[in-house]
Structures are given as structure tokens and as C-alpha cells.
Amino acid sequence: MDVVMRFGGVKKSDDDPDPWQTKIRPGTLRRVLAYFRPHIGKVALFFLVAGLESFIVVATPLLLLELVDNGILKNDAGYVTLMAFLTAGLAVVGALLSLLAAYISGRIGQGVTYDLRVQALDHVRRLPIAFFTRTQTGVLVGRLHTDLVMAQQAFSAMLMAATSVVTVVLVIAELFYLSWLVAVVSLLLIPLFLVPWIFGGRLIHRYARRLMEENTGLGGLLQERFNVQGAMLSKLFGRPDEEMAEYADRAGRIRGIGVRLSVYGRLGFVVMALMASLATALVYGVGGGLVLAGAFQLGTLVAIATLLGRLFGPITALSGIQETALTVVVSFDRIFEVLDLKPLIEERPDAVGLAKNEAPDIEFENVSFRYPSADEVSLPSLEQNVRAGRGRGEETPDVLRDVSLRVPAGTITALVGPSGAGKSTLTHLVTRLYDPTSGIVRVGGHDLRDLTFESLRQTVGVVSQDTYLFHDTIRENLLYARPTATEDELIEACEGAQIWDLIQSLPSGLDTVTGDHGYRLSGGEKQRLAIARLLLKAPSIVVLDEATAHLDSESEAAVQRALKTALRNRTSVVIAHRLSTIREADQILVIDGGGVRERGTHEELLAQGGLYAELYHTQFAKPESNGAKPASKAAEVDDEPEPVHHVVRGG
Numbered sequence: 185m186d187v188v189m190r191f192g193g194v195k196k197s198d199d200d201p202d203p204w205q206t207k208i209r210p211g212t213l214r215r216v217l218a219y220f221r222p223h224i225g226k227v228a229l230f231f232l233v234a235g236l237e238s239f240i241v242v243a244t245p246l247l248l249l250e251l252v253d254n255g256i257l258k259n260d261a262g263y264v265t266l267m268a269f270l271t272a273g274l275a276v277v278g279a280l281l282s283l284l285a286a287y288i289s290g291r292i293g294q295g296v297t298y299d300l301r302v303q304a305l306d307h308v309r310r311l312p313i314a315f316f317t318r319t320q321t322g323v324l325v326g327r328l329h330t331d332l333v334m335a336q337q338a339f340s341a342m343l344m345a346a347t348s349v350v351t352v353v354l355v356i357a358e359l360f361y362l363s364w365l366v367a368v369v370s371l372l373l374i375p376l377f378l379v380p381w382i383f384g385g386r387l388i389h390r391y392a393r394r395l396m397e398e399n400t401g402l403g404g405l406l407q408e409r410f411n412v413q414g415a416m417l418s419k420l421f422g423r424p425d426e427e428m429a430e431y432a433d434r435a436g437r438i439r440g441i442g443v444r445l446s447v448y449g450r451l452g453f454v455v456m457a458l459m460a461s462l463a464t465a466l467v468y469g470v471g472g473g474l475v476l477a478g479a480f481q482l483g484t485l486v487a488i489a490t491l492l493g494r495l496f497g498p499i500t501a502l503s504g505i506q507e508t509a510l511t512v513v514v515s516f517d518r519i520f521e522v523l524d525l526k527p528l529i530e531e532r533p534d535a536v537g538l539a540k541n542e543a544p545d546i547e548f549e550n551v552s553f554r555y556p557s558a559d560e561v562s563l564p565s566l567e568q569n570v571r572a573g574r575g576r577g578e579e580t581p582d583v584l585r586d587v588s589l590r591v592p593a594g595t596i597t598a599l600v601g602p603s604g605a606g607k608s609t610l611t612h613l614v615t616r617l618y619d620p621t622s623g624i625v626r627v628g629g630h631d632l633r634d635l636t637f638e639s640l641r642q643t644v645g646v647v648s649q650d651t652y653l654f655h656d657t658i659r660e661n662l663l664y665a666r667p668t669a670t671e672d673e674l675i676e677a678c679e680g681a682q683i684w685d686l687i688q689s690l691p692s693g694l695d696t697v698t699g700d701h702g703y704r705l706s707g708g709e710k711q712r713l714a715i716a717r718l719l720l721k722a723p724s725i726v727v728l729d730e731a732t733a734h735l736d737s738e739s740e741a742a743v744q745r746a747l748k749t750a751l752r753n754r755t756s757v758v759i760a761h762r763l764s765t766i767r768e769a770d771q772i773l774v775i776d777g778g779g780v781r782e783r784g785t786h787e788e789l790l791a792q793g794g795l796y797a798e799l800y801h802t803q804f805a806k807p808e809s810n811g812a813k814p815a816s817k818a819a820e821v822d823d824e825p826e827p828v829h830h831v832v833r834g835g
């Protein structure tokens with residue numbers, strides 16, 4: 185259901201906040217600068233190199249002046265050659281310095297990006313599962329990747345622009361030194377070309393950002409619909425015409441923005457080239473007149489024209505510096521937003537490890553729980569597929585209320601109850617995917633919050649209903665649970681999980697690649713693979729969500745046998761959907777309305793004639809009434825493995 189809601193809500197809503205309009209939060213600049221502090225030496229070196237480059241820019245026209253006035257006009261061939269060589273030499277040195285500056289700025293930009301990327305990945309890894317349930321993966325990936333690249337590119341552009349300040353000051357000073365009149369006339373031209381340049385730049389900037397957002401949005405949509413599960417849902421439930429229209433609509437917007445961008449981009453260069461030509465004409469017009477009038481010699485005119493050619497580039501770089509700087513800060517700020525999300529579930533500094541010998545007991549003491557609200561765990565801008573604001577500012581309801589229970593060491597506790605009663609939520613607290621809102625969950629007498637993550641991971645193993653497998657070989661998927669496992673151990677685990685015969689029959693055996701989400705395996709096979717993974721991990725507590733899907737009798741029996749091995753000598757909490765499992769449980773807890781309604785063994789609870797008896801009778805006495813398999817077919821399989829999860833909430 186959740187998938188369908190997400191699926192249906194992918195379209196970006198009109199009232200989504202535009203991240204680029206977001207005000208930069210106070211203190212961001214200080215935080216950005218902190219990332220550059222470790223690279224301060226390189227920044228100083230960069231400015232030194234860039235400063236030298238600027239001197240070369242202004243020195244060359246003076247050499248040309250010398251070449252014309254004291255070489256050509258005085259018929260001194262030797263001097264002409266010397267000046268020409270010097271000019272060429274300076275050009276080579278300038279080019280080398282320019283490369284060196286680009287290298288240093290790249291090192292700084294990439295260094296900062298590296299630090300931020302590693303920090304962001306580590307942080308996101310530690311965010312609570314609630315964050316991932318709310319966040320659209322494509323948008324998060326975009327945030328962590330695109331924004332970083334943007335920040336890095338804008339930073340390099342900013343460094344280059346900063347060095348332009350030196351160049352512009354030196355060029356203008358030299359222009360005035362050569363001829364104040366020509367200098368004033370040429371400077372008057374600058375605003376003429378700067379205005380359209382800045383105007384065009386703003387448009388480019390705005391549309392480039394829109395293009396990025398549209399691309400990210402379309403990327404997220406495609407990622408959601410073209411993964412195996414999304415594609416399956418689309419094929420089964422989708423409305424191809426409407427969906428295609430939506431793709432086309434988004435692609436059309438990208439096309440429209442792209443066309444505008446290319447025109448505005450070209451506009452800037454056209455204006456710049458035009459102004460450069462006009463300036464040259466003007467300089468030669470005014471300056472030529474001054475040469476004829478004897479105000480200065482031809483060499484000065486050549487020097488001025490050359491200098492002017494070197495003024496426009498740095499000035500355009502400078503004109504965008506404010507926006508470039510803003511891009512750096514906004515991009516950083518968007519990443520800081522993610523970094524500022526609290527991990528919620530953290531390891532205490534004084535956390536202890538759990539002794540790893542025998543199965544510990546599990547205890548819930550007056551546990552209440554509500555899922556964290558959107559404000560507590562996520563960012564609106566990362567939930568673009570959900571209508572903006574949905575769920576924001578709302579208190580979430582209590583899902584568990586004052587639950588107290590005990591799962592004695594080495595025993596099996598079955599959780600049964602109507603859909604939405606809180607069974608899965610209860611198991612989420614055992615694995616510490618969430619912490620209780622109040623009350624304590626204990627394992628082996630320890631509050632879970634006092635244990636190290638590592639020891640909790642070692643202690644608790646989970647087999648969920650929908651097994652997730654990486655797109656990798658069966659071997660790698662199994663080794664994920666225990667990287668050091670030997671070939672014999674792998675085989676032993678697969679045999680225990682009743683999956684070895686199947687693996688052996690595959691042409692590549694353990695090296696068979698499972699598809700995205702393990703889709704090339706059947707439901708029963710995937711769950712047995714998950715059990716093999718669990719056996720390899722050998723945890724002392726098992727949390728199992730039994731598959732609700734009907735398996736054929738052979739798979740069913742195999743899964744049941746695998747489970748017997750998996751649960752042996754372990755403390756187990758099983759969300760049970762099959763009577764065979766329920767009967768084997770040492771204790772059954774009937775969960776309803778966020779609490780434990782009844783507890784006891786199968787026989788005790790039947791005798792009580794309460795909700796469990798009702799669940800039992802509606803499910804097993806009249807199996808055909810809820811569309812389940814006929815009793816005769818069910819009876820073939822193991823004991824009476826009929827799913828009980830469809831039961832309507834009993835009153």
C-alpha cells in the first residue's frame with residue numbers, strides 16, 4: 185500500500201519548496217570556511233601563483249610597446265627579436281603558471297569535496313531507518329552527489345574569479361599609466377557590456393538550477409519505476425498512457441529549459457565578443473587620433489589594445505563572483521542540512537558488549553512507542569515524491585502502548601494478531617531499528633541502549649518476509665553475513681537452510697548471480713537463502729517474519745525444515761502466519777491495538793475462547809471463507825500451515 189501511495193505521489197507538487205530560494209542559514213559561511221582551513225597552505229600557494237600570472241598579463245603589453253616604439257620604429261632588428269623572444273617566453277611561463285593554478289585549485293576543491301563526501305556518507309549511513317522510509321532515494325543521491333559537484337565546480341570558479349581582482353586592478357592601473365584619456369573611454373564601455381552579461385548570467389543561473397531539479401526529479405522517478413519492484417507494479421497496476429504523458433511532460437520541460445539555456449549561454453558570448461570588437465574599434469579610433477596628434481607613439485596604442493583584450497575576461501569572471509560564491513554556500517548548506525539530521529539511535533560512549541555464549545532472554549518493560557514524525561527524521565526537500573508538507577508538524581499516534589512481555593532464553597515466542605496490530609513494530613524494537621518512546625527493552629538483562637551496535641548485530645539475526653539480496657553472486661550475498669566463512673561453512677549453512685540441492689543444480693552453483701532484489705529466485709528459495717545467511721551469522725536471537733505468500737507444498741515443507749534448524753537453541757520472536765509454527769511456539773502473544781491482548785500456548789488460548797480462538801476459528805475452521813487454500817490442500821503441507829495474517833481485527 186505504501187508503495188502504491190509513493191508511486192502515485194511521485195509528481196512534484198507545485199508548493200514544494202524551491203531549495204534555491206531557501207535562505208542560507210546563519211553560521212553556514214563559518215562552517216564552509218572550516219572545511220578550507222586544512223587546505224590553507226595550498227590556498228596561499230594558489231594566490232601566489234595566480235598573482236605571478238597577473239603580473240605576466242600586464243608585463244606583456246609593455247614588452248610589445250618596447251618592441252614597436254624602440255624596435256620597429258627605431259629600425260633595431262636585434263631589439264625586435266629580443267622583445268619578441270621575451271614576449272614568447274613570458275607567454276610560456278604564463279601558460280605554465282595558469283596550469284599550476286588550475287592544478288592547485290583542483291586539489292583544494294577536490295580535497296574539500298572528498299572530506300565532505302566521506303563525512304556525509306558516514307552520517308547518512310548512521311541515520312535511523314525512519315529517515316530512509318521517508319526519503320526518495322534518487323533525490324538523496326542527487327543531494328549527496330550533484331550538490332557536491334556543484335559546490336566543487338563553483339569553488340574552482342570562485343578561486344579563479346578572486347585572482348581576477350588582481351589582474352583587473354593591474355590592467356586598469358597600467359591603462360591609466362599609458363593614457364588616461366583612452367583608459368577613461370574604454371572603462372566607460374565596461375558597464376555597457378556588463379549589464380547584458382550579468383542579466384544573461386542570472387537567467388542562465390536560474391535555468392541551470394531548474395534544469396538540475398528537473399533532471400533530479402526525473403532521475404528519482406525513473407529509479408523508482410524502473411527498479412524491479414516498481415516495474416512490476418507499473419506492469420500490473422500502471423496506467424501506461426498517463427505515465428507516459430508524465431514522462432513526456434517532464435522530458436518536455438527539460439527540453440524547453442535546455443533550449444533557453446543554450447540561447448542565453450550564447451547571448452553572453454555574443455555580447456562579450458561584440459563589446460570587445462567595439463572597444464578595439466574605439467581604442468584604435470581615439471588612440472589612432474592621439475598618435476597622429478603626437479600624444480603618444482604607436483607602441484602605446486598597441487599596448488593599450490592588447491591590455492583591453494585582457495580586461496574583459498577577468499571582469500566577466502568577477503561579475504559572476506557573487507552568484508558563484510552563493511552557489512558554493514547554498515550547495516554546502518544543502519549538504520549541511522543532511523549532516524544536521526540527528527541520528528536518533530546512537531551508541532552510548534560507555535556502551536558494553538553482550539557475552540556471546542548462550543541465548544539471552546528478551547524483556548519489554550512498560551514499552552510505549554510511536555513512529556518518529558517527519559520533522560524528527562527527514563527533510564521536506566528529500567521527500568519530493570510526497571506532497572510537500574504532508575505529515576509535517578503532525579504528532580504520530582502511539583503504535584505500542586505500555587507493553588510488558590518476556591521471551592525466556594532459548595524459547596520461541598509467536599506473535600499473532602490482526603494486520604496493523606503492531607507485531608512488526610515490536611520486532612523493530614528488538615533489533616533497535618527504533619528506540620521505545622518510553623519503557624525499556626532488555627536483552628540478557630541489558631537495556632538495548634547500553635549495548636554496542638556491534639554486539640547487537642552479532643546477537644540478533646533477522647529473516648524478513650521480503651528477503652533483500654544484493655545484485656551479486658549467491659556466495660557474496662551469503663558472505664555478507666560472515667565474510668570469513670569457509671566453503672564448508674557456506675555449504676553447511678545452505679544444507680541447514682534446505683537450499684543446497686537447488687544451488688548445486690545451478691550451472692554456476694554458489695557463483696550464480698541473483699538479480700536485482702534477488703528476483704531470479706522464487707519466494708521460498710529467497711527465504712531459504714535468507715535462512716542460510718542467518719545460519720552463517722549464527723545469532724543467539726532470531727527475529728523472523730514468516731512469509732505470508734502461499735508456497736507450494738514442497739517449498740513450504742523445505743522452509744519449515746529450514747526454520748527448525750534456524751530456531752534451534754535460540755531465543756526466537758516469530759511473526760507467525762502458519763499454524764505449524766504457532767503450535768511449536770513455547771508462548772503465543774496475541775497482539776491487538778498496540779498491546780498484548782492474550783498470552784499462553786495454543787491449547788491454553790483456545791480454551792480461553794478469546795481473540796486467539798476467534799482468529800483460529802475464522803482462519804482454520806472455515807478456510808474457504810477468506811479465500812485461503814482449501815483445507816484438503818493445506819493438510820498436505822506439514823501440519824496445518826495456513827496463513828493467519830488476513831484476519832480482520834477481532835472485537
Ligand SMILES: Nc1ncnc2c1ncn2[C@@H]1O[C@H](COP(=O)(O)OP(=O)(O)OP(=O)(O)O)[C@@H](O)[C@H]1O
Pocket residue numbers: 314317555583601602603604605606607608609610829
Ligand atoms: N514506518 C512507519 N511509520 C509510521 N507508521 C508506521 C510505520 N510502520 C508501521 N506503521 C504503523 O504502525 C502500525 C503497526 O504496524 P505494524 O507493521 O507493526 O503492524 P503488523 O501487526 O506487523 O501488521 P501486518 O501483520 O499487516 O504486517 C500500523 O498502523 C502502521 O500503519
